[in-house]
Amino acid sequence: MEKEKTKNPNQNSFLFNLLTNRASSMTLAVVFALVFTSLLVWMMKANPISVFQTIITGAFGSTNNFTQVIQAWVPLVLASLGLMFTFTAGLWNIGMEGQIVMGAIFSYGIIRIFDGSDASSALVIILCILAGILGGTLWAFLVGLLKNFGGVNEIFGGLGFNFIADAVMLFLVFGPWKPEGVANGSTKMLDTRFWLPQIEGTYLSLWALGIAIVCVILVTVILQGTYFGLKLKAVGKNNKSSFLLGIHTNRYMLLAFVLCGVLAGLTGALQVLGFNHVLRNNISGGYGYIGLMVGMLANIQPLITAPIAFIFIALSKGAAGLGIDLKLDSNLAGVIQGALVIFVLIMDGVRKVLIKKFKGVQSG
Amino acid sequence: MDNSLAISIGSIFAWAGPVIFGVMGETITERAGVMNLSLNGSLILTAMVGFVVGTTTNNFMLGFLAAALVGALIALLIAFMSISLKQSQVAVGYVLAVATKSLAYFLGAPYVGKPVMLLPQVPIPYLSEIPFIGAILFKQTILTYMSYVLVFVCFWWIYKTHQGLILQGIGERPSAAYIRGVNVNRMRYIYTGIGGALVGIGGALYSLSVKTWNGQLSGFDGIGWIILAITIFGSWHPLKGAMGAYLFVLLQYLGIVLQPLLPNINSRIFQVAPFPLMILALLFVNIGNADWVDRTLAGLPEDVRRTIAKILRAMKTSPPAALGIPFEKE
Numbered sequence: 001m002e003k004e005k006t007k008n009p010n011q012n013s014f015l016f017n018l019l020t021n022r023a024s025s026m027t028l029a030v031v032f033a034l035v036f037t038s039l040l041v042w043m044m045k046a047n048p049i050s051v052f053q054t055i056i057t058g059a060f061g062s063t064n065n066f067t068q069v070i071q072a073w074v075p076l077v078l079a080s081l082g083l084m085f086t087f088t089a090g091l092w093n094i095g096m097e098g099q100i101v102m103g104a105i106f107s108y109g110i111i112r113i114f115d116g117s118d119a120s121s122a123l124v125i126i127l128c129i130l131a132g133i134l135g136g137t138l139w140a141f142l143v144g145l146l147k148n149f150g151g152v153n154e155i156f157g158g159l160g161f162n163f164i165a166d167a168v169m170l171f172l173v174f175g176p177w178k179p180e181g182v183a184n185g186s187t188k189m190l191d192t193r194f195w196l197p198q199i200e201g202t203y204l205s206l207w208a209l210g211i212a213i214v215c216v217i218l219v220t221v222i223l224q225g226t227y228f229g230l231k232l233k234a235v236g237k238n239n240k241s242s243f244l245l246g247i248h249t250n251r252y253m254l255l256a257f258v259l260c261g262v263l264a265g266l267t268g269a270l271q272v273l274g275f276n277h278v279l280r281n282n283i284s285g286g287y288g289y290i291g292l293m294v295g296m297l298a299n300i301q302p303l304i305t306a307p308i309a310f311i312f313i314a315l316s317k318g319a320a321g322l323g324i325d326l327k328l329d330s331n332l333a334g335v336i337q338g339a340l341v342i343f344v345l346i347m348d349g350v351r352k353v354l355i356k357k358f359k360g361v362q363s364g
Numbered sequence: 365m366d367n368s369l370a371i372s373i374g375s376i377f378a379w380a381g382p383v384i385f386g387v388m389g390e391t392i393t394e395r396a397g398v399m400n401l402s403l404n405g406s407l408i409l410t411a412m413v414g415f416v417v418g419t420t421t422n423n424f425m426l427g428f429l430a431a432a433l434v435g436a437l438i439a440l441l442i443a444f445m446s447i448s449l450k451q452s453q454v455a456v457g458y459v460l461a462v463a464t465k466s467l468a469y470f471l472g473a474p475y476v477g478k479p480v481m482l483l484p485q486v487p488i489p490y491l492s493e494i495p496f497i498g499a500i501l502f503k504q505t506i507l508t509y510m511s512y513v514l515v516f517v518c519f520w521w522i523y524k525t526h527q528g529l530i531l532q533g534i535g536e537r538p539s540a541a542y543i544r545g546v547n548v549n550r551m552r553y554i555y556t557g558i559g560g561a562l563v564g565i566g567g568a569l570y571s572l573s574v575k576t577w578n579g580q581l582s583g584f585d586g587i588g589w590i591i592l593a594i595t596i597f598g599s600w601h602p603l604k605g606a607m608g609a610y611l612f613v614l615l616q617y618l619g620i621v622l623q624p625l626l627p628n629i630n631s632r633i634f635q636v637a638p639f640p641l642m643i644l645a646l647l648f649v650n651i652g653n654a655d656w657v658d659r660t661l662a663g664l665p666e667d668v669r670r671t672i673a674k675i676l677r678a679m680k681t682s683p684p685a686a687l688g689i690p691f692e693k694e
Binding site for chain 1: 401443445449450456459460462463464465466471532592596633635642643647656
């Protein structure tokens with residue numbers, strides 16, 4: 001349909017403008033995603049409006065729900081920010097998930113060392129965070145090494161290491177680190193003095209929130225305000241020419257992995273210290289995988305990850321109530337998120353193709 | 365004893381069915397220069413669709429057809445977004461891998477625990493009477509037989525037919541194929557669609573013969589990524605790819621058999637075993653492409669260097685030259 005319009009863009013200028021204007025084309029993408037979701041819900045014999053109501057209530061209906069959204073926004077935005085480095089360098093760090101897991105494992109390791117000692121809790125917490133960062137970085141570095149020196153595409157390297165991280169986690173929580181007596185897939189709870197301080201009666205830690213906000217600013221400054229960020233972008237845009245211009249592309253790609261791992265490790269540490277207070281299976285919560293979609297939509301603009309991560313996490317948290325209220329599976333959140341990204345990519349593609357054709361018409 | 369061994373070895377071939385369909389589908393797709401990265405989600409969604417359609421209509425045929433159709437539709441969406449809209453194949457494939465998995469769990473939730481229907485085994489007359497081998501290879505479902513045949517059909521198609529030559533051409537040097545009058549993008553659409561349909565049959569084969577749809581498919585989630593790795597490991601060659609697939613299923617099977625020897629270790633850890641192997645396998649086939657290897661080898665004595673270089677060359681694979689690159693006429 002679009003193709004016919006391009007032959008005579010002037011005659012259909014309204015539709016043409018609608019599809020080529022960035023804002024209206026993105027709005028259309030969101031509308032399409034919502035229509036698509038509604039159709040699916042209708043297919044499942046449920047009312048789309050009550051589904052969206054349930055999701056909105058689930059996310060924002062009470063202070064409790066809202067603090068849960070904010071709490072979960074922290075790991076998602078941190079993961080997405082980490083991915084900004086690898087996306088900028090043109091890399092697909094699917095290994096984010098395992099890097100978060102490793103961060104959590106390393107950070108809990110420190111807790112075990114200091115468990116029962118009378119070391120200052122602030123010191124232990126700082127050590128935990130540093131150890132978490134080390135764990136995430138190590139895991140990311142391995143993927144980077146495999147990519148650079150072994151020719152193993154980071155998608156497969158990263159995925160493999162995700163599964164290995166899961167195995168390490170399972171081994172620990174069912175083996176040496178299981179609480180006495182029971183093996184239920186989680187370790188024993190952290191001593192409360194090692195918890196990041198939380199707002200009374202919620203799971204939200206202002207410290208974790210603060211760290212996330214600082215990271216948003218830091219990553220934005222690094223990527224958009226420094227020479228390093230510029231070079232990284234060059235590596236991502238055109239690897240070969242950057243190399244010919246004298247940028248050590250391999251070194252920059254490794255560095256992108258390392259920086260991504262730093263944020264992944266931090267995410268993992270905060271999941272242990274600020275939210276779960278145990279080490280357990282699935283502690284990464286899929287934030288690495290969702291973060292990739294957030295990162296795609298953010299289109300290497302770190303500042304944009306904040307609102308997109310917020311929308312995505314509100315969908316995830318809001319959909320949790322679907323099973324209870326409407327007997328629908330909460331995986332609908334993943335469907336909506338996926339549909340959003342797909343339609344944004346489609347509309348973006350349509351827009352670019354139309355603009356290119358239109359320019360061709362003008363010049364020719 | 366002998367017979368039960370034959371049956372358990374036979375189950376390896378049954379298990380390998382979905383993997384073979386997946387590897388062949390992806391091999392054809394990538395040969396045409398398109399990467400269908402959505403495999404993990406496609407397989408889960410088509411497993412769900414095949415199961416639901418098959419059991420509700422009480423007709424296996426319809427189940428497989430529906431799954432093939434869904435697999436082809438996902439693949440065509442990737443083709444549309446990457447060929448016509450010039451979006452990154454990796455991005456599109458990744459999102460679809462995640463989204464179709466969620467879609468499968470969302471749409472399939474009401475069907476969890478519905479009565480199971482498993483594809484019957486059809487022993488082939490005479491052949492199944494062959495001692496030992498007959499029980500392994502020829503007491504299988506029809507789709508498993510088709511998985512054997514498919515491997516050879518793909519091989520024959522790619523290497524022995526004119527159409528196959530064109531298929532290789534659009535993946536290796538699309539501009540040359542274009543000059544010879546091939547509609548590169550149309551052919552890419554067609555092969556991507558066919559590849560997706562094969563993946564869909566693989567998904568349905570899993571839920572209709574290996575393990576039924578139970579809402580989570582915990583042993584199946586992740587296989588799609590392994591299939592992508594096997595395709596690389598098999599250097600985009602149907603016979604080598606099939607070898608990789610059988611090897612993978614064999615290793616997985618050994619993991620299950622040997623697990624009782626290590627009762628202290630959680631069983632889920634064994635499910636992970638293929639993934640480090642996947643990395644190692646990819647490392648082996650790719651390391652010959654790295655510059656530092658050449659540089660290190662240059663410093664070695666001549667005969668040692670030659671031997672190592674020969675081994676590396678034997679293992680080395682390189683993808684179709686135009687894989688993932690959109691074709692532009694100008």
